[in-house]
Amino acid sequence: MSILLTVLTFTVIMLSVFFIFLNIGKEKILFNRYLLLMLLIGVFFLMLEYVSQIFGTSWLHLALTFPIGLLYGPGMLYLFYCLPQNHVRMIQFWVHLMPFLLAFVLYLLFVQDSTMHYRHSSTYIIGMHFMTTLHVGCYLLYLKTNIARIVKERLYQNRLQRAFWFVFFMALIICLLYILAEMVNEIGNTHIHRVFSLLLYSVFLLGSSFVFFIHGRLKKVSEAVDIAEKFIDRSTSQKCKRKSALVTVPLTKEQKACYRNRIELFIQTLAYLDSDLNKDKFSTQLEIPVQHIAPFLRQEFGKGFNGFINQLRLNYAIRQLKNQELMYTIEDLSMVCGFSSRASFYRNFQAEFGCSPHQYRLDFGL
Numbered sequence: 499m500s501i502l503l504t505v506l507t508f509t510v511i512m513l514s515v516f517f518i519f520l521n522i523g524k525e526k527i528l529f530n531r532y533l534l535l536m537l538l539i540g541v542f543f544l545m546l547e548y549v550s551q552i553f554g555t556s557w558l559h560l561a562l563t564f565p566i567g568l569l570y571g572p573g574m575l576y577l578f579y580c581l582p583q584n585h586v587r588m589i590q591f592w593v594h595l596m597p598f599l600l601a602f603v604l605y606l607l608f609v610q611d612s613t614m615h616y617r618h619s620s621t622y623i624i625g626m627h628f629m630t631t632l633h634v635g636c637y638l639l640y641l642k643t644n645i646a647r648i649v650k651e652r653l654y655q656n657r658l659q660r661a662f663w664f665v666f667f668m669a670l671i672i673c674l675l676y677i678l679a680e681m682v683n684e685i686g687n688t689h690i691h692r693v694f695s696l697l698l699y700s701v702f703l704l705g706s707s708f709v710f711f712i713h714g715r716l717k718k719v720s721e722a723v724d725i726a727e728k729f730i731d732r733s734t735s736q737k738c739k740r741k742s743a744l745v746t747v748p749l750t751k752e753q754k755a756c757y758r759n760r761i762e763l764f765i766q767t768l769a770y771l772d773s774d775l776n777k778d779k780f781s782t783q784l785e786i787p788v789q790h791i792a793p794f795l796r797q798e799f800g801k802g803f804n805g806f807i808n809q810l811r812l813n814y815a816i817r818q819l820k821n822q823e824l825m826y827t828i829e830d831l832s833m834v835c836g837f838s839s840r841a842s843f844y845r846n847f848q849a850e851f852g853c854s855p856h857q858y859r860l861d862f863g864l
Contacts, residue, residue, distance in 0.1 A: 500551075503689060506696055507548050514541050514703060520710075532580075533706055536573040539566065540699045547692050562691045563608070563623055565601035567630035570702035571637030572598070577709040578641055597633060601626065620685045627694060631678055634701060635671070641705070645712060663708055670701050749794065757794055760784040770810040771836040777803050808846050811835040815847065819859045828855045 514537050543566050572594040579591075608622055674697045681690050749757075764770065764784055772779075780803065781788045795806045815835045819828075832843030847855055 500689070503692055503696075504548070506693070507544055510696055510700055510703070511541055511544060517703065517707060517710075532573070532576055533710065536569065536702070536706070539569070540702065544695065544699060547695055551688060551692065562688065562695065563605065563626060565598055565605055565626060565630065567627075567695075567698045568598035568601055568633055569595075570698065570705075571634050573702065574637055574641055574705045574709060577706060578644065597629075601629070623685065623691070624682060627678060627681065627691075630698065631674060634698065638667070638671075638701075638705060641709070645709070666704055667701075670697060670704060673697050674701065749790070754794075754798075757784075757786055757790070758798070760786065765810060768814070770807050771814065771834065773833065773836045773838060775807065775836065780807075807836075809850070811837060812847060812850050815843075815855065816851075816858070819855060828859070831855065 518534060518537055543564065547562060572591070575594060576591065604622075608619075674694070677690060677694045677697060681687075681694060684690055761784065764780075769775070769783065777788060777791055780786075781791060786794070792802050795801055795803060799806055801809060812835070815831055818831060818834075829840060832840045835843065837843040837846070844854060847853075847858075851858060
């Protein structure tokens with residue numbers, strides 16, 4: 499049993515380290531800072547439990563009964579509040595920390611009073627673990643409902659992805675409840691308590707991973723919407739001046755809405771980086787008739803097909819150039835962005851921003 503627990507402990511810790519590695523490059527973002535803090539606290543207590551049991555120290559019962567689990571629910575909730583396109587205001591977040599603070603006071607009284615510890619240790623431990631499980635479960639149900647409300651009609655997840663998250667969550671919850679039931683029968687078995695701690699932290703780790711995954715997907719959608727709105731704002735004045743010269747196409751409101759949604763998905767998936775992209779391929783991928791493409795893009799974005807695609811590619815290049823750690827050489831960036839040649843990339847970049855890519859990056863001090 500000890501060997502299995504050691505393997506499980508280090509497996510969970512390695513998963514946490516990997517997840518921390520995914521976030522460490524974005525530590526300047528508040529979302530990731532809080533996530534890193536919660537992950538590090540959880541890993542610290544898992545290591546404390548492991549070391550305490552290996553050396554048989556008196557710290558073991560202190561680590562196993564600490565109400566760290568009451569922070570996991572508020573931790574996931576805070577990550578939810580940081581999601582893009584979430585318009586729910588974070589009101590009085592400290593209220594969500596009250597169960598932890600009350601449990602912490604009870605914990606201090608319990609560990610300092612040897613008489614209370616001797617008489618009521620079983621009741622305290624079972625009650626604390628049950629309350630922790632119920633607490634995390636309530637937050638998971640709340641997050642499931644509200645994340646579904648935000649994600650609806652914005653992300654294009656397949657059934658396999660949804661089934662993956664659902665199966666993992668259900669497996670962990672069922673294991674958690676089973677261990678809790680076993681704990682009632684073997685209250686003195688510290689191995690069971692450690693398994694409970696590992697499973698509870700794993701639920702938090704999985705929940706945080708899910709919110710992080712949703713955060714990344716929603717961020718892409720937000721960037722796509724921002725790009726589209728930027729096009730619209732830029733072209734508003736131009737459309738007013740050229741309204742009489744535009745070739746109008748009779749489209750229904752349903753057609754226009756459908757075309758906008760398809761173009762938003764096209765931008766979100768970075769399909770414009772395909773160097774072989776042309777009007778016919780664009781028409782086939784988005785299921786927009788060829789004769790509608792140029793007039794619709796001019797009406798909505800103030801640009802023809804080539805201008806629209808080049809602008810998307812240049813905006814992508816700008817985002818890459820602003821990164822502190824540029825993954826490509828500036829010469830290679832032209833091919834990555836989908837331009838047919840380096841000369842075409844530099845020519846379009848110069849025309850749009852009035853400087854070369856090298857100078858643009860230097861101006862940002864990167």
